[in-house]
Amino acid sequence: MEEKVDVGKVARAAKVRLDAAEAARFSWEIEGILENFQKLGEVDVEGIEPSFNPLRAKAELREDVPAPFDFDPFANARFVFKRKIVGPKVLGE
Amino acid sequence: MSGPEPAASFARRAARGEVSIEESVAKTLEECEKTDSRLACFNTICGEPALSRARALDGLAKEGKAAGRLFGVPVSVKDNICTKGVRTTAGSAIISDYVPPMSATAVERIEAEGGIVVGKTAMDEFGFGGFCVNVGKGFRVPRNPLDEKRVTGGSSGGCGAVTAALAAAGIPHASLAESTGGSITSPACFCGVVGITPTYGRVSRWGLIDFASSLDKIGSIGANVEDAALLLEAAQGADARDMTSRPEPAGPLADAARGLGKRFRLGVPKEFFEGVDPRVSDLVWGAVKKLEAEGSEVGEVSLPTAKYAVPAYYLIAVSEASTNLARFNGTRFGLQREPEQAFGEYFSEIRAEGFGDEAKRRVILGTFARMAGYRGKYYLRAMKVRTRIIAEFARAFEKYDALVAPSMPILPPTFEEVSGLAPHEAYALDLCTTPPNIAGIPHASVPAGMAGGLPAGAQVMCAHLQERRVVEVASALEAVSK
Numbered sequence: 112m113e114e115k116v117d118v119g120k121v122a123r124a125a126k127v128r129l130d131a132a133e134a135a136r137f138s139w140e141i142e143g144i145l146e147n148f149q150k151l152g153e154v155d156v157e158g159i160e161p162s163f164n165p166l167r168a169k170a171e172l173r174e175d176v177p178a179p180f181d182f183d184p185f186a187n188a189r190f191v192f193k194r195k196i197v198g199p200k201v202l203g204e
Numbered sequence: 205m206s207g208p209e210p211a212a213s214f215a216r217r218a219a220r221g222e223v224s225i226e227e228s229v230a231k232t233l234e235e236c237e238k239t240d241s242r243l244a245c246f247n248t249i250c251g252e253p254a255l256s257r258a259r260a261l262d263g264l265a266k267e268g269k270a271a272g273r274l275f276g277v278p279v280s281v282k283d284n285i286c287t288k289g290v291r292t293t294a295g296s297a298i299i300s301d302y303v304p305p306m307s308a309t310a311v312e313r314i315e316a317e318g319g320i321v322v323g324k325t326a327m328d329e330f331g332f333g334g335f336c337v338n339v340g341k342g343f344r345v346p347r348n349p350l351d352e353k354r355v356t357g358g359s360s361g362g363c364g365a366v367t368a369a370l371a372a373a374g375i376p377h378a379s380l381a382e383s384t385g386g387s388i389t390s391p392a393c394f395c396g397v398v399g400i401t402p403t404y405g406r407v408s409r410w411g412l413i414d415f416a417s418s419l420d421k422i423g424s425i426g427a428n429v430e431d432a433a434l435l436l437e438a439a440q441g442a443d444a445r446d447m448t449s450r451p452e453p454a455g456p457l458a459d460a461a462r463g464l465g466k467r468f469r470l471g472v473p474k475e476f477f478e479g480v481d482p483r484v485s486d487l488v489w490g491a492v493k494k495l496e497a498e499g500s501e502v503g504e505v506s507l508p509t510a511k512y513a514v515p516a517y518y519l520i521a522v523s524e525a526s527t528n529l530a531r532f533n534g535t536r537f538g539l540q541r542e543p544e545q546a547f548g549e550y551f552s553e554i555r556a557e558g559f560g561d562e563a564k565r566r567v568i569l570g571t572f573a574r575m576a577g578y579r580g581k582y583y584l585r586a587m588k589v590r591t592r593i594i595a596e597f598a599r600a601f602e603k604y605d606a607l608v609a610p611s612m613p614i615l616p617p618t619f620e621e622v623s624g625l626a627p628h629e630a631y632a633l634d635l636c637t638t639p640p641n642i643a644g645i646p647h648a649s650v651p652a653g654m655a656g657g658l659p660a661g662a663q664v665m666c667a668h669l670q671e672r673r674v675v676e677v678a679s680a681l682e683a684v685s686k
Contacts, residue, residue, distance in 0.1 A: 116572055118568060121572045121575070122564075122568050123552070124571050124575070125526060125571040126533070126548065126552045127552060127556055127559065127564050127568065128556040129556070129564070133564070140628075141569055143627070144518070144569065144628045144631070146628075147515065147628045148518070148519060150512065151512055151516060151519070151582075151586060151589060154509060154512050154588075154592065156585060156588035156592070159591050161587030161590070162587055162588075162590045162591040162594060164448065164644075165590070165645075165668075166644055168405070168448060169451075170447060171444075171447050171451070182288075182305035186303070187303065187537035187538070188536050188537065189540040190542065190543060196536055197543060198543055198547065199546060199547040200543075200546055200547065201546075201547050202546075
C-alpha cells in the first residue's frame with residue numbers, strides 16, 4: 112500500500128528547512144523507500160517482544176556522585192557567557 | 205600479495221628497539237600523503253602528533269620500558285571516533301571544525317597498547333551509506349585502490365582504502381572502523397582486505413559520534429585476519445562510561461588467527477545467496493568447499509526472516525539517527541552563528557546548511573517512522589522483526605559453529621553505476637550485511653578470491669560474543685582463499 116508523506120510537515124518537526132525542490136525530491140524518494148518497506152507487514156510478529164538491544168542487557172548505573180569534568184565542555188562552543196552556552200531565544204516563535 | 209610484516213611481529217621488534225619507530229612512522233606518513241593525494245582516503249593526517257608520539261615510544265624502547273600489543277604500530281581511525289586534540293568530523297559539514305576534548309575509550313585503549321594514530325579516515329556523512337559516496341558538503345569521495353573508477357564501499361571507506369594501499373606498500377598498519385549496518389564489511393570486501401565487526405557492546409561506544417545507538421559497533425580493518433584481530437583485541441572490553449558495553453571477559457583474539465588446521469561445522473544460509481552476482485557466489489562456495497575438503501562439515505541452513513532485515517534495519521537505524529542527530533543544532537559545537545533568530549528557525553536553518561542530502565533524508569524518514577500513528581507500524585514492528593532474526597540465528601548456531609555467506613552481493617561497482625541508483629535500490633544491496641548487524645552478532649569479511657581483477661568477500665558469522673570463533677573460521681577461509 113502506498114504511503115503518502117507530508118514531507119514539509121515532517122521536515123518542520125525534524126527541524127530541517129527544505130526548499131521546494133528538495134521537498135519534492137524527498138517526497139518521491141521517501142515514498143519509494145516506504146513502498147519497499149511495506150513488505151515488513153508480511154512477517155508474523157504476533158506475541159513477539161521488540162528487541163531494543165540485540166542482547167539481553169542489565170542496566171548498570173554508576174554511583175550518583177558529583178564529579179568535575181575531566182575535559183572542558185565549552186571547548187567547542189563559540190557563544191559562551193559566564194560559563195553558560197548562549198542559545199537562540201525560545202519565546203516569540 | 206605477500207603483505208606487510210604482521211602488526212604483532214612489528215610491535216615486538218619495535219619494543220625491543222630493533223626498529224626506529226620514528227623512521228617507520230615518517231615513512232607511513234609519507235605513504236599516507238601519497239595515498240591520500242591519489243585516493244582521497246583521509247579527512248585528516250596527523251603528521252607532527254604522530255611523529256612526536258613515535259619519538260616518545262622510541263625513548264621508552266631505549267629505556268627498556270616498552271610495552272603494548274601495538275607498540276609503534278600505525279593506526280588510522282574512522283572520522284566518527286573521537287581523538288583528543290585531533291579534528292573529528294564524522295564526514296559532516298555541521299561539525300567539520302570539531303576538535304574533541306577527549307578520546308574515545310577505544311582510542312585510549314589502542315594508545316595504551318602503543319598504537320600511533322596517523323590519521324582520520326574518510327566516511328559517508330555520519331555513516332549514512334554503503335559506498336562512501338554520501339560524504340558531507342565539502343568532503344572528498346575516496347576511491348578504491350584496486351581500481352580508482354570504483355567505490356571503496358562504505359561507510360568506513362577510508363579505512364578500507366588506506367589499509368589496502370598501505371598493505372600494498374608493505375607498511376604494517378591497522379584501522380579502527382565502525383559498523384552500523386555493514387560499514388566494516390562493505391569496504392573490507394570491496395578493497396580486498398579483512399574487516400571484523402564484533403558483538404554489539406564488545407567495544408565501548410563512548411566517544412563514538414552516534415548514528416544508531418542500538419546498532420553501532422566499533423571494529424577493525426586489517427591487511428589480514430591476524431592484524432584486524434589484534435586491533436580489536438586491544439580495543440575491546442567493558443567500560444563504565446558505556447552502559448551498553450558487555451561485562452563478559454574479552455579474551456585474546458590474534459593468537460586464534462595462528463591456530464590453523466581446525467575443523468568446523470559450517471552452515472551456509474541460502475537466503476544470503478538470492479540475487480547475488482554468480483561470480484561472488486561461486487567464489488564463496490569455492491572457499492567453503494575447500495574447508496569441507498579439509499574436514500569441516502558443511503550444511504545448508506535457512507533463515508527465513510533474514511530477507512526482511514533490510515527494511516527492519518533501515519527503520520531502526522533512521523529512527524535512532526533522527527534522535528541522535530538532534531544534538532547538531534548549532535549551539536555547543538560545530539557550525540554556529542550568532543543565535544539571533546528564534547530557536548526553531550535557527551535550528552532548521554543551521555541543520556539545512558550543515559547536513560548533506562542523505563543526512564536530511566534519513567532524519568526526515570526517521571522522524572516520520574516515530575510519529576504518532578506510524579510508530580507501531582514501522583519502528584516497533586521493525587524491532588519485533590529483529591527479535592525473530594536474532595532467534596533464527598540462535599537456532600542456527602545450535603547446529604553450526606559459524607555461518608558463511610557472501611559479504612556483499614556484488615563486485616565493487618563503479619561510481620557511474622552507483623550514481624544511477626535510487627535510495628531504495630542502494631539500501632537493497634545491504635541484503636548480506638544487515639542480518640548480522642541487526643542481530644548484533646560478531647562477523648568478519650575475508651577476501652574469497654578475485655573475479656575479473658575485482659575482489660569478492662566471504663562473510664563469517666558466529667553467535668554473540670564468539671569473536672574468537674569468528675577469527676578462527678576467518679583465518680581458515682583466508683588460508684584456503686590465497
